[in-house]
Amino acid sequence: xxxxxxxxxVLGATPAAASGxxxxxxxxxxxxxxxxxxxxxxxxxxxxxxxRNVTRGRGIPEERLEEVAHHYRHFGGVSPINDQNRExxxxxxxxxxxxxxxxxxxxxxxxxxxxxxxxxxxAEERGFTRIIAIATSAYSSYSSCRQYRExxxxxxxxxxxxxxxxxxxxxxxxxxxxxxxxxxxxVKNAVxxxxxxxxxxxxxxxxxxxxxxxxxxxxDAAKSGPAExxxxxxxxxxxxxxxxxEVVSQAATGGTIGWDLVYQSRSGPPSMPWLEPDINDRIAExxxxxxxxxxxxxxxxxxxxxEVLWDLDNEAMETSEENGLVAVRVPTPGTQARYVQGLVDxxxxxxxxxPVDQRPALTSLGPxxxxxxxGCCENVRLGFKPAAAGLAP
Numbered sequence: 229x230x231x232x233x234x235x236x237x238v239l240g241a242t243p244a245a246a247s248g249x250x251x252x253x254x255x256x257x258x259x260x261x262x263x264x265x266x267x268x269x270x271x272x273x274x275x276x277x278x279x280r281n282v283t284r285g286r287g288i289p290e291e292r293l294e295e296v297a298h299h300y301r302h303f304g305g306v307s308p309i310n311d312q313n314r315e316x317x318x319x320x321x322x323x324x325x326x327x328x329x330x331x332x333x334x335x336x337x338x339x340x341x342x343x344x345x346x347x348x349x350x351a352e353e354r355g356f357t358r359i360i361a362i363a364t365s366a367y368s369s370y371s372s373c374r375q376y377r378e379x380x381x382x383x384x385x386x387x388x389x390x391x392x393x394x395x396x397x398x399x400x401x402x403x404x405x406x407x408x409x410x411x412x413x414x415v416k417n418a419v420x421x422x423x424x425x426x427x428x429x430x431x432x433x434x435x436x437x438x439x440x441x442x443x444x445x446x447x448d449a450a451k452s453g454p455a456e457x458x459x460x461x462x463x464x465x466x467x468x469x470x471x472x473x474e475v476v477s478q479a480a481t482g483g484t485i486g487w488d489l490v491y492q493s494r495s496g497p498p499s500m501p502w503l504e505p506d507i508n509d510r511i512a513e514x515x516x517x518x519x520x521x522x523x524x525x526x527x528x529x530x531x532x533x534x535e536v537l538w539d540l541d542n543e544a545m546e547t548s549e550e551n552g553l554v555a556v557r558v559p560t561p562g563t564q565a566r567y568v569q570g571l572v573d574x575x576x577x578x579x580x581x582x583p584v585d586q587r588p589a590l591t592s593l594g595p596x597x598x599x600x601x602x603g604c605c606e607n608v609r610l611g612f613k614p615a616a617a618g619l620a621p
Contacts, residue, residue, distance in 0.1 A: 238599055239381050240616040242358055242394045244581070245599050248619040252598045255581040256396065259356035260332045262347055263317055264363045264376055267337030268300075268307025268534065274340070275300045278307075281339040288495075296495070299538040309533040310340070312562065313364065316531070319563040323572050331575070332356070338376065344383045351393055359395045360575050361617070364530050366402040368464040368596070369444055369452040373400060374605035380616035397617035398574040399598050402468045403591040406570015407561055408475060411525060414558030415480035418523040421556050426521060432484045434520040438507055439473040440544075441528025442535060443491035446501040447608040454601035462503065464593075464605075469527060471591035476525070485523075492539040507540075508547040521554040531562050 238246050244254035269278040278300075279293045300307060317335050324331055332354070336347030351359060361380065365372035377397065384390040401407050419431055429435065444452075444465065453464020460467070469489050477487050490507040511522060524544055526536050540557055548555035561567035577587055578598065587595040600618030607613075612621035 237619055238617065239614055239620075240384050240390060240393070240395050241599075242396050245396050245617070248599050250597050250599065250601070251584045251587075251595070252396070252578060253581045253583055256358060256360075256578060258331060258358045258360045258396075258575070258579055260334055260351060260354075260359050261320065261575055262344075262351075262359045262361040262395065263313060263320065263333055263335045264344065264361050264380075265313045265335065265337045266309060266364065266533075267340030267343075268309040269340065270306050270310055272301065272305030275305050278340050292495075299534055302542075303534075303537070307534050308537065309531065310337075312531040312533060313337075315563050316364075316568070319568045320571060323568050327572070329572070329576075331579075334359070338379050344379055345387055348383055348387050348389055348393060352387075352389055357393055359393060360578055361395055361397040362571055362574070363397065366400060366404075366407055366530060367441070367468050367528060368400050368402075368605060370448050370605045370607045371442075371444060372465075373600065374607070374615055374618070377600065377615035377617045378613045381614040384616065385614075395616050396578060396598075398571075398578060399594075399596040400468075401570065401574055402472055402596070403475070403589045403594040404570050404574065405588050405590055406566050406568075406573065407530070408472060408590050409566050410561040410564045411472075411476045411527060411558060412479045415476055415523060415525060418556040418558050419481065419485070422521045422523070422554060425554055429520060431481075433518060435485050435523065436514055436517075436519045436521075437477060437481075437485055437487035437523045437525060438490050438510060439469065439476070439487060439525045439527040440490050440492050440507050440540060441469050441526075443494045443502045443504070443506070445496055445608070446503060448606075449503055451606040451608060452604075454597075454604050456601075466503065468591075468593060471593050473525075473527060475590045476527070489527075492544070493535045507544050511544065511547045511553065512551055514553060515551050519553065521556070522548055524555060524557045526558065526560050529560050530567075531560050536560060 242256050244256050245252050269275045275297045320333050334347040336344035363376040380395050449463045449465045490510045491503045492507045494502045589595040602619045
């Protein structure tokens, strides 16, 4: 590089994204897609090592890991998330083939085999140099976006592939129709199911919709999204969920059924504030309001992984039964056709440089940024680490 050339401000990015535009409208000839997952154990012996990977650097005591391990051991030590990502990878490959698009799909996890390092080494072996990544998380926060980007940067450096392989990332897709529409249909079906189970129920007054997502520390939530957007205490994370919940409720019920955004899967110490209300606490309050049934919508999740199976299908269902409520849980997008089609559409946005006004978004918050903005989604405890697909810090 000569002294007259601009130094890229986005680590590991393609030239089209390197200068950090909010939306990249220059076409990019990608070689492959990277499906970036969270990862999960696939046997009893994997559980504690996996949880140590997830919590490394956080000082979580072993006894707390054992408490969480109980959830996995209940299912034989096997998280469903890896099989779900295998199925999603196959569905993406089938959708790409049906459209005549030749883009191989690589798969790598942050916390368990196959790791992101394995995916990048495979990319190198196959001669791929320009990769577009899909993280299996739709919203903006440290754990659901920036941590993936930090891992991309870390793995590029640790494998020695920085400067050889370039990684861009599709925008956070919380309000993309492919992600939202399966929830709309799910709520419609749930209302019909409750009306069949409880003849004569008045859905407007006796049913409550609970949109559930993973709780995160309040300090991290406040730092989610770019500060200049002024999202307030809950940051972009809460704002995005609230906006999507409103869209789903309006489309599914015309806004006739009351709803709440609730949180689950808290893992921090009691002294640390996390986003509330907890779903179980809210369920316990509903009978006093005349509610007879709840619709539980896992709005923050793309598939039925452990937090959905344990915290919703187990704990929230038990809490509902204990409080005399009939509960129906809406499916996650999983490998539903519209979701898979939507993910491919997001890849094509970047491949083809689709103008912003032609990109679908069902809330006024989107379409979200292709290149994350400076300071977006800081980890308050650890500060900023190098991250791909966004402007420093």
